Amino acid sequence: MKPDLLSSVWSTSNTRPALALRQWGALLGQARQATLLPRLAHLYADRGWLEQVPDGPRQHLEGAIRLADRQQHEVRWEVDCIARALRGLNTPVVLLKGAAYVMGEQAPARGRLFSDIDIMVDQAHILSAEARLLGGGWICEERDEYNQRYYREWMHEIPPLRHVQRDTFIDLHHTIAPPTSRFRVDGRKLLERVVPVRGYPGLFVLAPVDMVLHSAVHLFQEGEFGHGLRDLLDLNDLLLHFGARPGFWDELVERAVELGLQVPLFHALLHIHRLFGMSAPQHLRARVDRLGPGPMARWLMSWGLGLALRPMHPSCDTPLTGLARWLLYVRSHMLRMPLHLVIPHLLRKAWMRRFPNVPKDEAVLHPKA
Amino acid sequence: MIVADLTPDALRDRLSNGGLLLKIGPFSFELISPLPQVAEALMCLYADYPVLDDSQFVDYSITIARGAGWRRWFRRQAIFKFDGFEPFVPLPENHAFPLLEWAMNWCVSMHTYHYLLLHSAVIEREGCAVIMPAPPGSGKSTLCAGLVNRGWRLLSDELALVSLNDVSITPFGRPISLKNQSIDIMRRYVPQAVFSQVVHDTSKGTVSHMKVRPEHLARIAETAQARWVIFPKYVAGAAPRLTERSRADSLLELGRNSFNYLILGKQGFDVLANLVEACDCYDFEYGQLDDAVAMFEKLVTRRFCEA
Numbered sequence: 001m002k003p004d005l006l007s008s009v010w011s012t013s014n015t016r017p018a019l020a021l022r023q024w025g026a027l028l029g030q031a032r033q034a035t036l037l038p039r040l041a042h043l044y045a046d047r048g049w050l051e052q053v054p055d056g057p058r059q060h061l062e063g064a065i066r067l068a069d070r071q072q073h074e075v076r077w078e079v080d081c082i083a084r085a086l087r088g089l090n091t092p093v094v095l096l097k098g099a100a101y102v103m104g105e106q107a108p109a110r111g112r113l114f115s116d117i118d119i120m121v122d123q124a125h126i127l128s129a130e131a132r133l134l135g136g137g138w139i140c141e142e143r144d145e146y147n148q149r150y151y152r153e154w155m156h157e158i159p160p161l162r163h164v165q166r167d168t169f170i171d172l173h174h175t176i177a178p179p180t181s182r183f184r185v186d187g188r189k190l191l192e193r194v195v196p197v198r199g200y201p202g203l204f205v206l207a208p209v210d211m212v213l214h215s216a217v218h219l220f221q222e223g224e225f226g227h228g229l230r231d232l233l234d235l236n237d238l239l240l241h242f243g244a245r246p247g248f249w250d251e252l253v254e255r256a257v258e259l260g261l262q263v264p265l266f267h268a269l270l271h272i273h274r275l276f277g278m279s280a281p282q283h284l285r286a287r288v289d290r291l292g293p294g295p296m297a298r299w300l301m302s303w304g305l306g307l308a309l310r311p312m313h314p315s316c317d318t319p320l321t322g323l324a325r326w327l328l329y330v331r332s333h334m335l336r337m338p339l340h341l342v343i344p345h346l347l348r349k350a351w352m353r354r355f356p357n358v359p360k361d362e363a364v365l366h367p368k369a
Numbered sequence: 370m371i372v373a374d375l376t377p378d379a380l381r382d383r384l385s386n387g388g389l390l391l392k393i394g395p396f397s398f399e400l401i402s403p404l405p406q407v408a409e410a411l412m413c414l415y416a417d418y419p420v421l422d423d424s425q426f427v428d429y430s431i432t433i434a435r436g437a438g439w440r441r442w443f444r445r446q447a448i449f450k451f452d453g454f455e456p457f458v459p460l461p462e463n464h465a466f467p468l469l470e471w472a473m474n475w476c477v478s479m480h481t482y483h484y485l486l487l488h489s490a491v492i493e494r495e496g497c498a499v500i501m502p503a504p505p506g507s508g509k510s511t512l513c514a515g516l517v518n519r520g521w522r523l524l525s526d527e528l529a530l531v532s533l534n535d536v537s538i539t540p541f542g543r544p545i546s547l548k549n550q551s552i553d554i555m556r557r558y559v560p561q562a563v564f565s566q567v568v569h570d571t572s573k574g575t576v577s578h579m580k581v582r583p584e585h586l587a588r589i590a591e592t593a594q595a596r597w598v599i600f601p602k603y604v605a606g607a608a609p610r611l612t613e614r615s616r617a618d619s620l621l622e623l624g625r626n627s628f629n630y631l632i633l634g635k636q637g638f639d640v641l642a643n644l645v646e647a648c649d650c651y652d653f654e655y656g657q658l659d660d661a662v663a664m665f666e667k668l669v670t671r672r673f674c675e676a
Binding site: 029 | 397399423424425426427428430450452453454480481482483631632633634
């Protein structure tokens with residue numbers, strides 16, 4: 001199999017990978033595709049390896065740190081704007097994923113890149129939150145009626161909101177998994193345990209165990225594995241960060257059972273162990289093993305995820321990678337919706353992809369600044 | 370080794386099986402393409418560029434592939450792939466070479482943070498550089514092509530690579546992209562120049578690329594100090610007119626013409642501030658290339674009289 005240079009950098013933990021100059025090109029490409037280039041750069045910087053990297057690749061690593069620093073600066077600013085727009089909503093506003101890691105100053109924030117900001121409010125307040133964001137300059141750009149209905153009836157979020165001046169995106173959720181999903185979670189159960197963000201009255205992040213479970217469930221039902229490896233690395237960082245707290249792992253397993261998220265947690269832990277070498281404490285291993293599905297599903301998922309979690313880069317592709325990704329894509333939809341909903345939906349999406357309304361970029365270059 | 374040292378067969382073989390590693394200024398590219406027009410254009414325009422061996426680091430690996438499925442046979446397409454991802458719409462197959470040129474610009478402009486990047490032509494004389502930023506259609510490339518064949522050295526037609534430490538510019542000399550009427554104008558203006566095959570109906574109209582003069586390529590590692598910022602504008606029939614532009618306004622306009630100014634944050638601002646501080650800034654309107662050449666000549670004379 002062609003080498004996945006990227007995850008092996010994290011798995012070799014404290015030994016600097018020996019890379020030929022030519023391999024650096026492939027490693028940087030894999031990291032770029034997995035949106036992990038700044039994370040890789042921070043890993044090298046933190047371990048004091050950056051000085052030993054040859055000039056060519058080092059410039060890319062240093063550049064990536066600049067890019068991520070700038071993005072995080074913008075995320076903080078954006079969160080400020082969101083907090084201001086939602087002031088007076090009278091219900092907790094919960095930052096999810098990347099924004100939560102940055103504002104909560106948690107381990108996965110280091111070098112993380114962003115495409116949007118995810119927030120969650122209680123379902124009863126979602127329309128008034130949307131109205132307030134509209135007042136703050138965010139608009140819903142989804143013009144397609146089918147997609148509007150798809151989001152609002154079947155999803156755990158409304159269509160993405162774009163800021164008219166800054167072109168930034170918000171995903172507004174009311175829970176972490178679709179209500180039609182096999183892993184549906186009542187948003188109110190999550191809200192009961194949220195943790196305030198220091199210095200930002202009204203803003204919260206999920207409780208540590210819920211943060212881990214959200215990341216796990218997200219990884220497996222998103223369906224597109226472009227960010228799969230990044231999400232897995234987020235999880236690894238969260239577990240390293242929170243895992244040291246007494247009782248954390250026991251609480252994590254309890255909570256997974258309570259919320260019905262045993263299967264995503266099982267798969268996540270399996271692949272974190274495989275790729276980065278971390279596992280649950282000894283006394284819980286047998287219990288974690290029992291969280292998983294039956295032997296057939298276990299084998300299939302392990303095969304599929306083994307391929308799908310490789311960076312989406314030509315230097316990593318195997319003849320079966322495409323098939324594995326497609327099967328997981330279909331599976332993610334079957335987890336999200338019952339069969340009578342999912343078949344028409346996927347046909348519709350295939351049609352919309354074939355005849356899109358929004359054209360791709362023309363091959364002409366203009367500055368964006 | 371340079372591209373011209375490879376036989377046409379060897380070049381085609383590298384391009385379709387394995388990749389051709391080219392060194393262009395401070396960047397190295399791996400080019401992969403089975404399309405014959407790509408090989409042909411590279412032989413013509415990149416003959417003198419260094420070829421790296423397989424053990425070298427590659428900054429950007431670019432694939433210009435054929436469209437898949439029935440597109441292989443009917444209405445054939447050229448596709449640009451970077452890291453296995455396609456940032457642009459596919460183009461007709463005969464646009465493959467302009468697509469490669471745009472792809473190279475895109476790779477550098479979207480992923481480079483160790484220079485401040487300006488969308489701009491840059492030329493040099495006596496170690497002093499003129500930065501000519503301009504929106505498309507302002508006659509920047511034509512002016513640049515004219516000047517580099519009348520005594521100025523080409524640093525770049527498309528991207529100014531400004532150092533983050535001082536106001537030096539690193540050359541990134543590549544073929545100059547000429548559009549529509551400019552192609553014939555340049556053919557008359559520089560009869561001995563070498564052009565790639567003309568490609569019609571691209572998103573920029575008719576396009577052809579002009580080969581870099583070998584003596585400019587030979588000095589591609591030699592940086593220059595920014596000395597002038599000139600915003601050129603071609604106005605049919607206009608008399609040449611050079612008007613001073615305030616430094617503050619020039620800074621803002623340069624910021625607007627930059628690909629990574631915002632990402633560099635305060636450092637980007639400081640670099641631009643130092644740059645306009647070190648430069649005389651002008652707007653320049655012209656209707657005839659010869660007028661422009663004379664005007665640029667005067668700039669140099671004035672500069673060295675002052676010094």
